[in-house]
Amino acid sequence: MIALAGTAPDATDSALVPSPYVVKRFVCETDDTFTLTLAPSAGGDALRFAPGQFNMLYGFPAGDVPISVSGPTWRKDVLIHTIRAVGPVTKTLAQLQRGDSVLVRGPFGVPWPIANAEGQDVLLVAGGIGLAPLRPVLYHVLKHRRRYRSLTVLYGARTPSDILFRQEIAKWQARSDLRFEVTVDRSDASWHGHVGVVTQLLDRIELSPLQTCAMVCGPEVMMHFTRLALSKRGVPSSQMYLSMERNMKCGVGSCGHCQLGPFFICKDGPVFEYPRIASVFSVKEL
Template sequence: MTAVSAQTDPYRPQVWRIVEKQMETADTATLALEPKDRANAMPFEPGQFNMLYAFGGGEVPISISGDPRETGRIIHTIRAVGSVTRPLIAHERGALVGLRGPFGAGWPVEAARGKDLLIIAGGLGLAPLRPAILDALHRRSAFQRIVILYGAKDPDSLLFLGDIADWRGRPDVGFDVTVDRAGQDWHGNIGVILRLIKAAHFDPANAVAFICGPEVMMRLAADELMARDLPQDSIYVSLERNMKCAFARCGHCQFGPHFVCKDGPVFRLDRIRALLQTPEI
């Protein structure tokens, strides 16, 4: 099969090589991948995901965590939680993996042009938001305030420490982080991310918020934003469901009338809020 015909078969993964591996935490790694066949390099939008295949292990959807302006390679940040992600991050530099994608609807960074942009990340949710952050910072003048709020379990769970240092040091970015628990060597915030949202500086009449994290955290964060008068149609969340085919054929990720893999994973809150509050879905 030629490369061209392989690309036209959405079920067929392309072979990519791990060219860099960085352990973010004890169980989370960032992998940089390059296509074995350079012709298979592809652009992506912030918030999109790929299906990554650990040969002999299986396939999982993983959000892209790299800079959308960086061509020729794809960055994924993966936590080892299951039978596919464990072998994926056990791979070392030079190993081959399968990749299909990119898939899905991403963060509407353009919708925030001329407005305050709030990025609210919980835990591993910072990974899918990172491309949107890098994109927005690359064209910083297109936005008013950029506020990045990040909640994590503890200081050892923080991802992208280099980025955090960079964002914290920028006078044109409002960055704050909080953890759920810490020892006395931690001098930052301890508590839920809702406290950071409550204290954040933004204009609710002219702001857009992107939220990614555990679903409960996203619901609560959205409620806190709405309590500060940010309308639902200015809030976007990234959902996770059981994505298999990744192009709305198999139905595994159906979410009411939506397919998370194709219509999402990023949704505008007003379009799905009622579904989020429906326990059966």
């Protein structure tokens, strides 16, 4: 039985009630993707988060959607989110301008295993907008570079014009302490890089499978094939982490929408060590 005693419930404690934030910066990343820098309207520090966690961002008056934090953990004054405009809420968020308000609840969910990965090779595999939830890991590893062995990022975008964080990627690619590879599904005349799915990049890199911690984020089908490719290269499944996605309304496991078998993606995930979800991953219509 759940004990009911204790402090009296307070309406302001509700995880379902958001706080106002102000848009400090709006950056267009691609035709349909943008990055919001948000600061609390009331001043003070923003919500603290860990890489891989998400917030529910409320675009007034359309409603809210779960969006992973894409900025660095050490920016205490702001929250940075990178969003693709695909539905009514994200399209409302896409109309925001500097000085406009957004409502924020969070942070929610289980983060990437940045502590477990210490002392290991870190391999980040991202598909599309999946790069955004992995960017805080990249920032973290670069800031604490000595705690980790090699750092490799494999990133697949649909076309060259869909590539996120272009200028930042160029800077990362110029560094000697990480390897950042980009591929596109469909090329155009401007592109001189690799063409093909992201798993093909995996075939081209050197890997110490037993010392690799792989964090994978992208469409389910992309994560499926990445997982198979990692297995083929000998990476134990217990060292593969995937970030799952389902419909979310509450973020705290009480609305039931995000269930995947026994898991509430919002509170048991979104990041899962692969063996935990192996039995439910890729089950049709689960």
